[in-house]
Amino acid sequence: MLINKTFTLAALATLLLISACGEEKKGAATAVPPVQVTVEPVKFIKAAYFDEYPATVVALNQVELRPQVNGFITGVHFKDGDRVRKGQLLYTIDDQLYAANYQQAVANLQLQQANLNKAEKDATRYHELDKQDAVAKQLVDNVDAALEVAKKQVAAANANIQAVQTNVRYTKIYAPFDGVIGISAVKTGTAVSAGQSILNTVSTDQELAVDFNIDQKEIYRFTKLLNEKQKPGDSTFTLAFGNEVYPFPGKLALLDRAVNPQTGTLKARLVFPNNKNLLIAGMNGTVRVRSNDSDNSILIPYKAVTEQLGEFFVYVPNDSSMVSQRKVVLGKQVEKDIIVIKGLEPADKIVVEGVQNLREGAVISISQPTAPGDSTGTAAPKK
16 A cells, blocks of 8 residues: 555656656747847938929919900911910901991091081170170070080090090900910801900910919918028929929919918919920929928938837837837938937937837847948938
8 A cells, every 4th residue: 555655656746747847848949039130220310301282383474365346256367376476466356347437436526526616616706796795695605505515525526436446456456475375266257255255365484383382380481481592503492293303493482462261271382494395384293392401300211110000119129138119200201211200319229120020028139230221311202
C-alpha cells in the first residue's frame, strides 16, 4: 500500500514537471519579435505651398451688340472671329424708311420756320400800329400768341429732326472698342428688333480676368496681397488647367465690394496677360496662390501618418524601445511631406517605415534609413 502511494506521488510530480516544461516552450514559441522600423527626426523648415481655387476666365470688357432700330440687316462688314478696331463698321440696317423720315422732318422744319417768319412780321406790324393806337389790343395779343406758338413749333420740328437723325445713325453699328468679335448671330436679310435681337459679341483679349471665390476668413490675407506691389515675374498667382500651368503669372486686380451672405465668400479677380492668345473667355481652371510661411513649420513624411475614424496619428518611439501613438492635426501637403499644425515638437522623432505593423505599446527594433529624406520646401499642388 505504501509502495502504491509513493508511485502515485512520483507520477504526479513527473506530470507537473512535463507540464511546466511545455508551458515554458509554448511561451517561448509565442513571444512576438520586435517590429523592424525606421525612425527619422521631424523636419523644421520654412514651407511653401499653394492654395487652390476653382476659377473662370472672363473678358475684362465684353459687350453684346444689339440693334437700336427695327429693320433688315443689309450688310455684315467683318469675318467671324476678326480682330476689330474701335469705330469699325460692323453691321448696317436698311435705312430707307429712316432716311425718308429724316427728309420729312427737314421739310416740316422748313415749314415751321416759314410760319415763324410770318408770325414775327405780323407781330412787328401790329406793334407799330399799337404805338399809334390804330389797332385793338386784342389783335396785338393774338399776334403775340401766334408768334409764341410758331417758336414752339420750330423747336418741336428741330427735336424731331434730331430723333429721326439718330435713328438714321443707328442703322450703322460700329465696334465699341478694340477687341475680337465672335460668330455673327444674323446674316444679310435677317429681320432684327430694337433692343431684342443679339447680333454678336465683342470682347477684349489682350488681357483677361480670372475670377474666383475666397472664404471670408481669407479677406485679410488677400487684402494684404492686394496692397503689396507685385514685381514683374512674381509667381504668387498662377493658373492651371489640369496638369498644365499657364506660363505667365497673374496679378491681383481687385476684391469685390461685398461678401455673398448665402455662401460667405468674396469674389476676387486676377488679370493675366494674353499676348499669345492661349486664354479664351469662358475657360475653367484652377487659381494657385503661393503661400510662404514666415515661420518654420514641422514637416513629416505623409507615409508616416495613419488614419483612424477621421483622426490622424503618428508613432513616436520612447526610451524603452516601444512606440506610443500620438494624435496630430495636419495642414497642407508639400510634395511627399505634410505640415503638422499640432501634436509634434521640433525635437521629436517619428516612425516612417514599418508603420503598418505597429500598434500602441509595440516593441520596435530601429534600423538605419536607406537614404535620407530630401526636402527643399518647394510647394506642390494641394491634393
